[in-house]
Amino acid sequence: MADWILGEFGTSSALLKAAEQLRREGHTRLDTYSPYPLDGSSEALGLPRSKIPLIGLAAGLSGATLGYVIQWLTNAVDWPLNVGGRPPHSAPTFIPITFESGVLLSALSIFFGLWLILRLPQPYHPVFDLEEFRTASSAGFWLSVESVQAAAEKEQLVRRLRSLGAVQVSIVPERR
């Protein structure tokens, strides 16, 4: 049966050092937990660059294009209306809505893209089974190693976490 190994550290720097060290020792399925974002946690976990900016840019550009095209199609092609003799396709007056629709679509896709990438909402997660882990969102610094199978490896990881300075180490079963 697969288990999660959770260890709590006293300080954020101890946590990051431990994560870095474990990663160097070949453990890839690591994660750190902290009440606020830690500088250097992405580097310690060796994460690639986030795709969020690309999503935002693509959505922003398509939103702006869509906004302009809708205004042009409705006001200049489908139903041209003569208002004070101004041209039906008057680009400068289309700027505000083009801008707003770009911002709107970009913000919406960053928002939903974030939850999609993080796979949230997720009501259950193995770490929530540990009552002590509740400190992770207020003051605690935790480290997890994901679904470890072999009993020998579990024991070895518990010892390793202790030697890296973990204040407490727990094993949480993964329910599937």
Add this chain to the structure above:
Amino acid sequence: MEPVGQPDALDPAPLLVGVKDDQTVTQIIFRPVWERTRRGWWILFLIGLGGVGLLITAISVTLARGIGAWGNNIPVGWAFGIVNFVWWIGIGHAGTLISAILLLFQQKWRTSINRFAEAMTLFAVMCAGMFPVLHLGRPWFAYWLVPYPNLMRIWPQFRSALTWDVAAVSTYFTVSLLFWYVGLVPDLASLRDASKSRLQRIVYGIFALGWRGSGRQWHHYRIAYLLLGGLATPLVVSVHTIVSFDFAEGLIPGWHSTIFPPYFVAGAVFSGFALVLTLMIPARRFMGLEQVITLKHIDNMNKVLLATSMMVGYGYLIEQFMGWYSGNIYEMYSVLNRMFGPYALIFWLLILCNVLAPQLMWSRRMRTNLAVTFGVSLLVNVGMWCERFVIVVVSLHRDFLPSSWAMYRPTWVDLSLFTGTLAFFGTLFLLFLRFLPAVSASEVKELRQELSEHAEEKAA
């Protein structure tokens, strides 16, 4: 506990007072959420609900009898509805400025006040949105403003600034809401984990979406939050600019002016900061947040208030100058009519509140004096409302032909709609203060960490 004393000239005033560790931050910020509902809260809440009742009555009368129930006439076709709309929308801008622009400029002092100001933005925009919709006359056709394929085969006219307004205000509300919620998620998770009852755990748990605060989550979260801030930044400028186009595109003397966009944006930030101060000074006291919202914050906000007051004052000056410089009798008359016409009192009140009162803020002693700050912020709220009244009503009531001039008087429905939105705003704000942390705990903890690292470096 009041952080006392004048700070050393070389040692800037602290942003956090007596906050030793993360646990203290959690305790200070979450205490108002966990403690029993106080009697004062209930009293204010009931008053608020009464005001909401008044609002519902006034809306019902407007729907049943139409715009005739308002004091609007011809030539004053835009009156309280638009004055209140512009005033409320403007107030929202401080929230976005604090949360987005100050985030990008890495102003550390924004951290303790951003959640508060963003909530204010959301509620203010909700109040603002009611007015133009009711002013449509037939609000049940409000969806005609959206370009959707319909059997009538007509489309909205996008060369009108009024359709830009629809896009700007709805985008503004949506982006502000997303930004606010993303900022709330880590704190909601923290509330979930500290919940004492099962119900609290479930409710906060649902809204926390299963947030774990893991490094892999923060990795994407941080950049998403920053980008949403970056997107909200141009919105601060664009929304009130577009609102000002509603006027600047018109030909009425006193409206047809190129200074309107910057002048409106400065006014919006000005009124918004004033309302943040008005709400924050009592809230930080009654909720015991003095350690995280310090005199340093009040001092900084007062500086912004002074700066924007000067910008708005410059706007008034230029308006008068351009009226004379245009050489146009209608423009000149509109300037004179503002100063000496039948509504002159409101004009001079606005000068007193918006230009003269904030001059007190040149002195540091005044900026850190809570009673003075509170008084000035109230005056600015009044002054900014007067400014919108002067722009909308006073410009319209005497335009070109003296034969078409008229006076405007609000009816009880106008007054009830306005006081009703004030109560609605207050009620939402009370609910916010009761159920959510008014200060972002995770951001304050991040700031605390940063400040202590900085202090260690300095010591070494």
